[in-house]
Amino acid sequence: MNAQAATARTGTKDDIAVYMREKGERARAASREMARADSGLKNACLFALAQLLLDETSSILSANEKDMRAGKAAKLDPALLDRLELNEDRVAAMAEGVREVANLPDPIGELTDMRLRPSGIQVGRMRVPLGVVGIIYESRPNVTADAASLCLKSGNACILRGGSEAMNSNQAIARCIQRALRQAGLPEDSVQVLDITDRRTVGEMVSMPEYIDVVIPRGGKGLVAAVSSNARVPVIKHLDGNCHVFIDRDADFDKAVAVSVNAKTQRYGTCNTMETLLVDAPIAQKVLPELGRIYNEAGVELRACERTRAILPLARPASESDWAEEYLAPILAIKIVEGIDEAIDHITRYGSAHTDAIVTENYTRARRFLREVDSSSVMVNASTRFADGYEYGLGAEIGISTDKFHARGPVGLEGLTSQKWIVLGDGNVR
Amino acid sequence: MNAQAATARTGTKDDIAVYMREKGERARAASREMARADSGLKNACLFALAQLLLDETSSILSANEKDMRAGKAAKLDPALLDRLELNEDRVAAMAEGVREVANLPDPIGELTDMRLRPSGIQVGRMRVPLGVVGIIYESRPNVTADAASLCLKSGNACILRGGSEAMNSNQAIARCIQRALRQAGLPEDSVQVLDITDRRTVGEMVSMPEYIDVVIPRGGKGLVAAVSSNARVPVIKHLDGNCHVFIDRDADFDKAVAVSVNAKTQRYGTCNTMETLLVDAPIAQKVLPELGRIYNEAGVELRACERTRAILPLARPASESDWAEEYLAPILAIKIVEGIDEAIDHITRYGSAHTDAIVTENYTRARRFLREVDSSSVMVNASTRFADGYEYGLGAEIGISTDKFHARGPVGLEGLTSQKWIVLGDGNVR
Incomplete structure (x- = not known):
């Protein structure tokens, strides 16, 4: 010195x-x-x-x-x-x-x-x-x-x-x-x-x-x-990562379960971990019981909308603030939505423009989601946990930007x- | 309303x-x-x-x-x-x-x-x-x-x-x-x-x-x-355009004259107009008399270093502030330098990182100038007046950025x- x-x-x-x-x-x-x-x-x-x-x-x-x-x-x-x-x-x-x-x-x-x-x-x-x-x-x-x-x-x-x-x-x-x-x-x-x-x-x-x-x-x-x-x-700037997975009505069951479980449970404290799961109403009865069972086993606390709680009675009621929260913890908010428009609106309103994914087999809705969700990473049928410089092939990462200006994402x-x-x-x- | x-x-x-x-x-x-x-x-x-x-x-x-x-x-x-x-x-x-x-x-x-x-x-x-x-x-x-x-x-x-x-x-x-x-x-x-x-x-x-x-x-x-x-x-941001032309010792005479005259006299009020001409000492006796004659005819006032004034006695002595000035007028600062290092140092010190050009037939110095001059546009054997969205093929221009972040130049x-x-x-x- x-x-x-x-x-x-x-x-x-x-x-x-x-x-x-x-x-x-x-x-x-x-x-x-x-x-x-x-x-x-x-x-x-x-x-x-x-x-x-x-x-x-x-x-x-x-x-x-x-x-x-x-x-x-x-x-x-x-x-x-x-x-x-x-x-x-x-x-x-x-x-x-x-x-x-x-x-x-x-x-x-x-x-x-x-x-x-x-x-x-x-x-x-x-x-x-x-x-x-x-x-x-x-x-x-x-x-x-x-x-x-x-x-x-x-x-x-x-x-x-x-x-x-x-x-x-x-x-x-x-x-x-x-x-x-x-x-x-x-x-x-x-x-x-x-x-x-x-x-x-x-x-x-x-x-x-x-x-x-x-x-x-x-x-x-x-x-x-x-x-x-x-x-x-x-x-x-790297501000919060309030990441979403949206399970579309035409999602493949296995992919929906794999992505939703991995996005939440692979690591809890990372910015690309899913914090809210959105489920399209027509597929809710099919995927939620299995997901509820797995999250429960993993010790993930669920905070859900009333319609979700009708399927998963163990979930606690979500409050308005849950939709905006970056838990960085074994807690997940779940909401049933009526189709992709409500899902995109929800993400636009509460998300942090970090990373959001859709699970679907529907070509047109996959394209719409990619185009209309204004986040630094937008994914189809892949876990939000992939949003990372190494995974993207950048070799290394100096940070993740939640800005649109100059550099965006990893x-x-x-x-x-x-x-x-x-x-x-x-x-x-x- | x-x-x-x-x-x-x-x-x-x-x-x-x-x-x-x-x-x-x-x-x-x-x-x-x-x-x-x-x-x-x-x-x-x-x-x-x-x-x-x-x-x-x-x-x-x-x-x-x-x-x-x-x-x-x-x-x-x-x-x-x-x-x-x-x-x-x-x-x-x-x-x-x-x-x-x-x-x-x-x-x-x-x-x-x-x-x-x-x-x-x-x-x-x-x-x-x-x-x-x-x-x-x-x-x-x-x-x-x-x-x-x-x-x-x-x-x-x-x-x-x-x-x-x-x-x-x-x-x-x-x-x-x-x-x-x-x-x-x-x-x-x-x-x-x-x-x-x-x-x-x-x-x-x-x-x-x-x-x-x-x-x-x-x-x-x-x-x-x-x-x-x-x-x-x-x-x-588009701040000032204090643009330079550097006539290297290995410049082609005709190109040196064409570029230096055009860069100054084609329009006086634009941000990509040359404001300071740097001349490599070994070529000064060759190019300055002709340039002095043309600038004089065009009514351009010259403000020059002492060595330039020995060749162009009509030029007024330049003061320190002339090197940093964006005249936007028929005024030109001229300085004789000892080689490309002094030229680059001068541009780095007084320039505004907008547009700078070298006139040379020397391959190595052309490459050095391109690489080492940290301006939004760097040119070899071309008039600084080309720094423009239409000329670059952008079709139109919303502005010229003198920042390095996000967008640079036109x-x-x-x-x-x-x-x-x-x-x-x-x-x-x-």
Whole structure:
């Protein structure tokens, strides 16, 4: 930690601003070099980092132990402590993740749609880095390696601000990143992991459009909302995932059961888990008893409309607020609807535009659902749990966007780039 | 004008908020219908609008006369009055513009990159409208027809807020749009032209993310800056165009002269006009005398570095501020640089990331310039004046973005859309 940081750690609002602006300036300068760096250099750096993480496992684990001890002493939530904890397997997985990013195709420099125009010029687009990416995250230290790799690969510089509870772990990983950058001859300022976690650093980050091109908060709804409000820098937001499965009257029974069970029970705490099941009235008597039985066995609490409760008397009555809730828990809201129009209306009204699925064998209604449901992922006969960067083949995921602007749904390397226009001429004039 | 608007016209801040939120709610509802509208319906509406504009030329012109009389009485700037004025030719051009938009391919529904994944699902993306677009513009009434057509074609609803000086003209055009929508059976609320121009409507527009998905200010830097600061809705910003031409040491003499003259003198007031000419030292003696002669004949005032002035004594000395200036006038800054590195550094430091060109026969430096200059358009051996939606083949342009996020450079229909993820399965689960 340099003198600058030492001041800031105990500093005033102005000190924080000075500290952050200095980081921003360094990042901006490094981003120019990174944009030019060729694929070989970037990959060499990532492979070096993967190896260093393995070589330094013991020092990373002892840093992590410090964080764990402090976390336990501070009586942190056990779920948070679980996310914070590293072990040999987790460090190895981190290294493997970095290697996977190295093996992805380099998005930078890609030329698309180069077309000749009547004027004689040739016009197309070139994919380029966004510049400087700010990432704000919470307890999981593996995000430090993950996020740094994705930014590096896409030719961006980044400023990473992890949680205070993971400070020692993050700094140990940051030291590996710095060494890898040095080994590859890339600018060390291209990845800066903040060594202070004062909350005001976040406020500064979203107020420096001259130094930071996009901010990505990775964490709960509270963090995302706090970062987004009053941000002067674009933010890739991931708000809630209130996902639906709609079982259409023409659904195949087996597919309806498989998708509805998987979407709810495969994992409860993920954003792409189904939170409300909509069932078309003509098929309700057929599918609900079986589903009720399976959910009951799995220990899923059901909150249902009156018509559903006539079929599943064990379900508790749903209140209005249940339709809008992201439970992230073994709880499911169920509603019987009269056809696809009511289903789409319900999703439009209560959904969060994250991921919604229809189960049907009907061609026309499948097409309508795909077109009319305005969510970042829309599915036919597949579990909502597939909404994920790895499952979609992005290789890795820097976040999931619930915005429509720029990047939507799972965001991979491409979301960290923009396309500029390229014009090739031969002395052409207008 | 309905009772609601009548209240707002003379109303308080709250009345404006109520008025705008009502518009927003209507637009949001209409946007759902528009997203579903098929190409045939949208095109029928646009062709009907083109015809109505021609049929209603006399009523549009008499509305415009009212605006012109009021504008002259208010002693508006002659340039502004010129932009405000309509005549038969301009109305015909407006109708032709609408017809051209109708003839563009419909971007909505396009499926791309539908790939099978190892899990068995097929994943790809579908192009969909953004939803509701807010457009804020100044005197030119043709923007009303232009902007409405582009939003309609891309399946968006829009709220248009023109300048107060063009109120009568805009309302006359709006009546044609409403009739065309009715004729085609599309929701009339999909295009709402505000009938009050209170400045506070702008503030409300950028504060309603629940109703408006993007705001596009079309106008001077002042308007854009005012709209962007504190916007809670994404803004497609067009700030300044401080464009450069760099004549590399290996430039072809004729191409260097043609491009440098055209980029400056073809039109002075456009954002893609060159404002600074950078000349590589080894070629300065060769190209500057000829360029100086031509600029002099064209009446272009030159402001140059000392080394340039040794060759062109008529040039006035440039001050530091000249390098950052967007003149929009027959003035040109000239600087001799030592090679491409200094040229790129200069552009990075003083440019506005709009459009920059290199003139060279050198393959490696052409590639470096294309890759390293971080502007929305980067050109080799072509005039910066080509940076334009029509020239690029977008068919029409809703604006030029100087941002990197979402849309960059000339923004056509595609900039008014987003892509959602589509997953097709066969009962697949994780």
